Amino acid sequence: MQYQSFLSKRYLKRRWAPWAATLAVALGVFSLLSVLAVMEGFKVEMKERIRGSLSHLVVEGIATRQLVGEDSLLDAARTTPGVEAASPFIETLAIYRSAVLDYCILRGVDPSSEAEVSDFDLYLLSEEEIEQLLADPYMMLPEDRAPPDAARVVEVFSLERRRQLLRSRLRGDDVGFVEEAPPQGLVVGIESLRSGRLAIGDTVQLSSYSPVTFEPRIGKFIIVGAFQSGVYEQDQRWAYSDIRALQQVLDLWDEDAQDMGISGIALRLTDYSQAEEVKQRLYLEISRRMDLPASDEGSIPWRSMEINTWESQRDNLLQAVEIEKRIIAAMMLLIVAFAAAMIFLILMLLVIEKSRDLGVLRALGATRGGVIQLVLTQGMILCISGAVLGLIGGWILTENINEAHDAIYRATGMRLFPPDIYYLERIPAVLRWQDMVLVCAPTLIFGFLGSLFPALWAGRRDPIRALHHE
Structure with a gap:
């Protein structure tokens, strides 16, 4: 040494x-x-939570203007190389009235395709999980929980699910009303239930405005489920509904295009690292279809729009x-x-x-x-x-x-x-x-x-x- x-x-x-x-x-x-x-x-x-809630790419109108030509937009997106799946959505700010008056970010999604572009099916909770989370205010779901099932998204918004919840709340002669016109379904964040403001089976009145007529619109919804994304703000303020029901409530019919409007198209890519290339290809394809005559089935009515990645949407954060x-x-x-x-x-x-x-x-x-x-x-x-x-x-x-x-x-x-x-x-x-x-x-x-x-x-x-x- x-x-x-x-x-x-x-x-x-x-x-x-x-x-x-x-x-x-x-x-x-x-x-x-x-x-x-x-x-x-x-x-x-x-990044993971936000990406799971939003999707890789989003095509949306500028300055909250709605888009029209949903079928053509979806076809343009799904035929663009690099796009794995596409699903329409509506997003708006709404005020709801139940036991209290509060606000939420209301998002209308297509139950049959939303799971293909986001992790909503992963965040959706079963009734047993909701009970466990409400019993323990600080509990988080285990990582080895049951794998996501896209069919659950369709099921939670189904007519039978809404009728089942109303039957559990109504008695006597009122049960006949359930078979005819149950309110549309609404899935809220678990923090909304934990706060005591809402509960599964509650009927709430949602107020928003139509981006077409700029008039106030009111709809009645029943809370059919809950989700937990792990992001507190989303679990407290976000709510999901069926896009078709929300189109009717908000009166999104566009007279010029003779079509229902949407807020945008959510896309999942096969390789997110190629997002900029896919974005350019999709922009060119949509621009090409906007130049087609209105009589062409593949045409897209002209609207100002932008294509963003989920990172650019939350870039400041x-x-x-x-x-x-x-x-x-x-x-x-x-x-x-x-x-x-x-x-x-x-x-x-x-x-x-x-x-x-x-x-x-x-x-x-x-x-x-x-x-x-x-x-x-x-x-x-x-x-x-x-x-x-x-x-x-x-x-x-x-x-x-x-x-x-x-x-x-x-x-x-x-x-x-x-x-x-x-x-x-x-x-x-x-x-x-x-x-x-x-x-x-x-x-x-x-x-x-x-x-x-x-x-x-x-x-x-x-x-x-x-x-x-x-």
């Missing part, structure tokens, strides 16, 4: 002060790694998350820099205190480089030990962060990650090797720089003066 390693370990074992710097480094690495993991998890989870991640990372690096400063001060004091020992080493034949290596080795041992401890601690926390949060909540009743503020029900954490490198590299660089100056100073000291001083 070289004398540098032997003496470094001996000096460090006999004193506790240098290990305070190690703890500071460990705390800095632990904090920075944990924050980066949570921010990365938040970004990944938000995603960019804000990325910027916040960078700002927090820069602030957390200050902790690591502080730890490096502690290493610097401790090594400087060590060099001053051990001047006689260093002079003896030089007198016995140790070179300047050997003395520099001795001090530098001590500093790097402190830095590397702290980095390893911080990495282990950060990994343990990110793997068990929700369990730790639940334990704190049960003990104190305080939620550190309220979903109404952070949108998500659970704390997401994704630990990437890139983030580990991003954390460890500056830590080792700061530690090296913090050790280098004391090491150079120790190597340049005159051994004769050091011995004479002692």
Whole structure:
């Protein structure tokens, strides 16, 4: 064993002060790694949840104007290379009246094709799951739940489902009314049920306006199901209905085109990485069909429209998350820099205190480089030990962060990650090797720089003066 390693370990074992710097480094690495993991998890989870609710591409009218020529639009989309599935939708803001007055984002979808373009069938809850989630306000569905079934989307909006719920609410002579005209179905977010504002089987009155006549429109709906996307805002404010029922309620008949209007077309792509190419091809195909004469079956009535990816629709939110991640990372690096400063001060004091020992080493034949290596080795041992401890601690926390949060909540009743503020029900954490490198590299660089100056100073000291001083 070289004398540098032997003496470094001996000096460090006999004193506790240098290990305070190690703890500071460990705390800095632990904090920075944990924050980066949570921010990365938040970004990944938000992307996944938003993409699952929206779809890869969306063709929609500009300035909330409706589109017409639904069949031709769907045909143009489905025949465009790179498009796997397409489904029409309507989206509007509505006010509902039940026990209370509140608002929601009302989305009309085609039950037979919505599951092909989004994860709505995955988010749709069974009656047993709804009961479990209502019994435990903070429960999340397990990942190994039953696989999604597109037929459930059709079933939940079916006439039989609406009649069944009304029969359970009505008695006597009123049951005959159920067979004739049950209200249209409405699927709401699980947070709407948890808040007590709504319940399965409730009949609600929805008020909105017609984008064609700009007159207020009112419709009656019955709550037939619930969904849980994992995004709190969506689970609280979104509601789904059958697109055909919503077209009638909102009076979307377009006299010029002699057709019912829609808000847009949602598309799922075979390869999302080719979204820009598919977007251009689809735009050219729709433009070509708009130039066809109205008598042509494949023509599309001219309307101003735009084609967007789901990322461009939520670009502000995603960019804000990325910027916040960078700002927090820069602030957390200050902790690591502080730890490096502690290493610097401790090594400087060590060099001053051990001047006689260093002079003896030089007198016995140790070179300047050997003395520099001795001090530098001590500093790097402190830095590397702290980095390893911080990495282990950060990994343990990110793997068990929700369990730790639940334990704190049960003990104190305080939620550190309220979903109404952070949108998500659970704390997401994704630990990437890139983030580990991003954390460890500056830590080792700061530690090296913090050790280098004391090491150079120790190597340049005159051994004769050091011995004479002692």
